[in-house]
Amino acid sequence: MELRTYLSVLGRRKWIVLLSTLLGVAIAAAVTFFSTPQYAASTTVRVLTVGGGSLTDARPDINYTERLVNTYARIITSSTVRRQIRDELGLEQLPIISVQSIPGTELLRITAEATEPEDARDIANAAAQVLIDQNLEFYSGGAGQSAQEILGEQLAAAEEELNQARADYDAAVQNQEENPGAVTAASQSLEVRERTHASLLTQYEAARLEETLRANSISVIEEATAPNRPAKPRPLVNLALGLASGLVVGVALAFLRENLDTTLYTTEQIEGATQMATVGQVPASKDELSIARIGSGHYPQLESFRRLRTNILASSGSGAQVVLLTSAKRGEGKSTVSGNLAVTVAQSGREVVIVDCDLRLPTVHKLFDVPNKRGLTNILAGDLAVEEAILDTAFTRVRVITSGPLPPNPTELLGSQRMLELIEHLKTMFDFIVLDTPALLSVADAAVLAPSVDNVILVVAQAQTRRGDVQAVRQQLSNVNVKSMEVVVNRVEPNGSYAYYESEAR
Secondary structure (H helix, E strand, C coil): CHHHHHHHHHHHHHHHHHHHHHHHHHHHHHHHHCCCEEEEEEEEEECCCCCCHHHCCCCCHHHHHHHHHHHHHHHHHHHHHHHHHHHHCCCCCCCCEEEEEECEEEEEEEEEEECCCHHHHHHHHHHHHHHHHHHHHHHHHHCCHHHHHHHHHHHHHHHHHHHHHHHHHHHHCCCCCCCHHHHHHHHHHHHHHHHHHHHHHHHHHHHHHHHHHHHHHEEEECCCCCCCCCCCCHHHHHHHHHHHHHHHHHHHHHHHHHCCECCCHHHHHHHHHCCEEEEEEECCCCCCCCCCCCCCCCCHHHHHHHHHHHHHHCCCCCEEEEEEEEEEECCCCHHHHHHHHHHHHHHHCCCCCEECCCCCCHHHHHHCCCCCCCCCCHHCCCCCCCCHHHEEEECCEEECCCCCCCCCCCCHCCCCCHHHHHHHHHHHHHHHEEEEEECCCCCCCCCHHHHHHCCCEEEEEECCCCHHHHHHHHHHHHCCCCCCEEECCCCCCHHHHHHHHHHHHC
């Protein structure tokens, strides 16, 4: 689709888009109005992280830091911690807690939501304290021995061995005259014990420092305070989301409705459905259109009928021309187009007759304000001569043959040999013959006449006729082998192209 096509669809379905947008805004406003205000308070804590999980290693480990932060976040938001906070603060339900890592830092933001600002503050601070307490308990106690405790025991044992080695060395020095080799052995043993003790002491101090730092690795940077205004609902944000959502849904529904709707809204759609060329477009009238006249407020329609006349006459050859006008269904303005076409062709200097072939719901006599006591049916029944049935009208060079009394067998009459002979006889009397026939999908009257005329004109009312209807008409006309088929689009949305000339005509 081109952009113009999209805009045309939205223009036709503007009420769907508008109502959907208003509904979205209304829902957002209702949700905002009836929602209980929620206050949010945040506590910021620092989580000391050093690479690889070892505080003696200064190189940062991003994966370890991410795992550690995620672990703390899961702990804070766990049901166990929330139940603990609920019980401590005497809340009626589990608190709402969320945790956010501040990118590029070692900071965690613990956010609590509650219907009261003081509750939100207390929950956020309590969550931070629970995290600190659990961290202390984890690194300072619990089942099993820590690395510091194990190293402490080994250091104590090494210190006893070192003291014993020193005592042995002193004793060996005092008795070196009796046993000179004992001094050397005692000295070597003392050196080994001293190295062992020094190594364990270094490890013990490192472990003690690491566990001390880990036990105190979480600290509060900024405590939560009671908020002054609620965090939810956010009226402007909600209304904007409602507006955007309603607009998107409305546009989607508009295009869905367009795809499901088989009504033909544009000339391009009509041409595509009928596979016929458009020979004229008649603008919609503000009132009921009959025969358009200058000064009647129907100048756009009058000018469109003149264009229709020009297009039809340009394609005709020499001699009289017979055109048949029909439509898919009733109410598409077929008879009005027939009458105006007859008048405008007569204005070009041609002798014109319009024959009302609608022997079920005749209209032509009403358009031209002539009696309908006798007419076509009398001619076909052999009760009246053609010349006697032809009536004058208020328009120069325009004659009318009305339907006459309604017969019980209109299709048979129109398909009879007498009808063919009548058409041939009218060709000798007039330059242009217009046959106004019933809607094709209602009865077969137009189909029996179509092969006998020079041109079949299908009147299609824009934004009224459905695709399947005109396609069925096209198929019917193709089946009877008509000579020529063209389309007149009726009740086209008017534009301002005629405004200047209309004012001049008045």
